[in-house]
Amino acid sequence: MTVIDARNVPADPQSHDRLRDAGYDYRVVDLSVDAEATALSRATARGFLGSEPSDAELVRMRESAATRRNIGVYEPGAEAETLPVATINSWVAPMTAPGGEIPMWAISAVTVSAMHRRRGIARNLLEGELRAAASAGVPLAGLTVSEATIYSRYGFGPAVPAARVEIDTSRSGWAGAEAPGRLEYLEREQLVDELGAVHERARSRRTGQIPGWRGRWLQMAGLGDESKKDAAVRGVRYLDAAGETRGAIAYTLEDLPDAFRSTLRIRHLAAETDEALRALWRFAVTHDLVDRVEADLRPVDDPIVHLVADQRAVRFTVHDHGWLRVLDVPAALQARRYAASADVVMQVDDALGFARGTWRVRIGADGAAEVTDSDADPDVMLGVVELSTAYAGAVPLGQLTAAGRVHGDEAAIAALGRALRVDPSPALGIWY
Ligand SMILES: CC(C)(COP(=O)(O)OP(=O)(O)OC[C@H]1O[C@@H](n2cnc3c(N)ncnc32)[C@H](O)[C@@H]1OP(=O)(O)O)[C@@H](O)C(=O)NCCC(=O)NCCS
Incomplete structure (x- = not known):
């Protein structure tokens, strides 16, 4: 997998201009300036409702930040030690996919100060990351979320569920x-x-x-x-x-x-x-x-x-965890292998444009996909949230269809659904 260093990707010009018009300075944080690095870490801790980081924590936070592209949003003319009013960071992570890996633009540390919330700052941060990822040729973005209702407006879907397990060991055996x-x-x-x-x-x-x-x-x-x-x-x-x-x-x-x-x-x-x-x-x-x-x-x-000997001693709660967002449909679909062959024309809707289009998806007996632009009438119609949700193979396409979120020809949806399924189940063992 070609590794792209997100730190070489400049701040998104569109988000920069929009936030400038709203009176803010949106830019890449310069971690070589001590005061700026400290202010970034303190703002991130505050955004996640954490306590003030100790000196040792500041050192560790800076070490982690140094491997990422860090964006801060500042009041104009802010001194280096002034906390940014909003933060976000990103890096390109190889995500395991069936048959290999796919480069994923990982997004983290999304915070907006309580004094600046609901002014559209987060929207500019998120859209800025998606444009930056697309400009660098990264086909997929991902994040883990504290609130499950924020990110589908940007095209993310809950693709990799996880389970919370509680065991009553006094009876489990x-x-x-x-x-x-x-x-x-x-x-x-x-x-x-x-x-x-x-x-x-x-x-x-x-x-x-x-x-x-x-x-x-x-x-x-x-x-x-x-x-x-x-x-x-x-x-x-x-x-x-x-x-x-x-x-x-x-x-x-x-x-x-x-x-x-x-x-x-x-x-x-x-x-x-x-x-x-x-x-x-x-x-x-x-x-x-x-x-x-x-x-x-x-x-x-x-x-x-x-x-365990007694299954009823285990409470198993499945919840959303890894959220994905397809940016480049042919690249993302061709980056993974499939469990069955299929030949469908798929139309994807995407309010932000990245994944919008109609493609013929041909999956051969070897499990490899060939994805090409198509003018044909689509057999399967879905939005980018649904495509992103189904992409990793953990959420069945049939489940999304039953929810009225995927439309089209029943046999084509079933064939694509069979091809997408992945065993063992996808998983993500960490927060990021
Ligand atoms: C969540 C957070 C980043 C939102 O920032 P913000 O600048 O207020 O968001 P915006 O003004 O850009 O709003 C973007 C959209 O998200 C919605 N939204 C924002 N926060 C939300 C929340 N907590 N729950 C549900 N919807 C939310 C807004 O209503 C808005 O919707 P619209 O585009 O349909 O009008 C900010 O409140 C925050 O920093 N929270 C604490 C840290 C956190 O939870 N970070 C997320 C980590 S995954």
């Missing part, structure tokens, strides 16, 4: 197969490295995954800030029979109201083999003095319901 390796406690510094290394090796197993970064693993391992909650993080790894690390888990134990019983809350569980996954689930579910285990961002086909 254990029915899973034995794993031949062994478990070992880790110091938190080691945990940072092992979580990152296992995630990196495992991410090609699931469509929708992207690489993590050191700042994310520091947070998962409890070294992100100096809070009491962070100090409670513990880590364990699984080594296979040959002594190789194949999985790692970061978790906390918190007292339940009833004395001497605890909740084991999984912060992150990374496993590159089924055996490692079983061993780490077993560690959590059969932990002494624990009545409850909680985890989030698990794949929707996580085997946990089949690892």
Whole structure:
């Protein structure tokens, strides 16, 4: 995959001009200026309702920011130490797709100051990112969201669902197969490295995954800030029979109201083999003095319901997590492989224009797609939100059709739907 460095992509001229007309300065933040870098981190923390970052956190935030393209929106004439009124950042991440990877314009740190909200600043930030991505030839954009109602207006769809898992371990029992390796406690510094290394090796197993970064693993391992909650993080790894690390888990134990019983809350569980996954689930579910285990961002086909003896002890809640936005229809569709052949003419509507058009999509027996412009009458009609939602293969096209959001010829929709499906289910194990 050709790697594009988002930091070389200039601030979008259209958003710049629009925000200038509204009285703001929209520009790429200069991280080499200490005061500007600090102001960016402080504004981002404030936007996410966080506390003031400590000096150590500022250093870590700057390290993460340095790998990204950071945009700030400023009041005109603002000093370097003045906090931007809005922030956003982006980088190009290789997203796992069936048969390989696709470059995805990852968007993060979308914040607008409470004093400047609902003036269209976020719209200019988001549209600016989409134009920047398209100008750099990146076919897909993605983000994870705190509010599920904001991003479909920009063409994003909830493409990669995740599951929140709550287990009543006082009744779940254990029915899973034995794993031949062994478990070992880790110091938190080691945990940072092992979580990152296992995630990196495992991410090609699931469509929708992207690489993590050191700042994310520091947070998962409890070294992100100096809070009491962070100090409670513990880590364990699984080594296979040959002594190789194949999985790692970061978790906390918190007292339940009833004395001497605890909740084991999984912060992150990374496993590159089924055996490692079983061993780490077993560690959590059969932990002494624990009545409850909680985890989030698990794949929707996580085997946990089949690892316990009593399925009713597991509450499994599927929710939106990874949101995708197709920018270049032929490039995005041709970047992945398909589960069945199909030959359809597809019409896509897109209020922002990027993905609008009609294409003939021919998927051969080898699972590769050929996508060409077409003047023919479409068999399948859908909006960019629906195409983006179905793209990763986690959300069935038939489900969107039943919801009245995809239209056209029943057989053509069914054929395209069969082609798009992906097994194992797509997943995204991190927030970004
Ligand atoms: C969410 C946030 C970025 C919106 O910024 P904003 O500048 O007020 O948004 P805009 O004025 O550009 O509004 C864009 C559209 O989104 C809608 N919108 C904005 N915030 C919304 C929210 N929290 N819930 C639902 N809709 C929202 C607006 O109504 C507007 O709709 P329209 O285009 O149909 O008129 C801002 O409120 C914020 O920083 N929140 C805290 C941090 C956060 O949640 N970030 C998102 C991370 S995923």
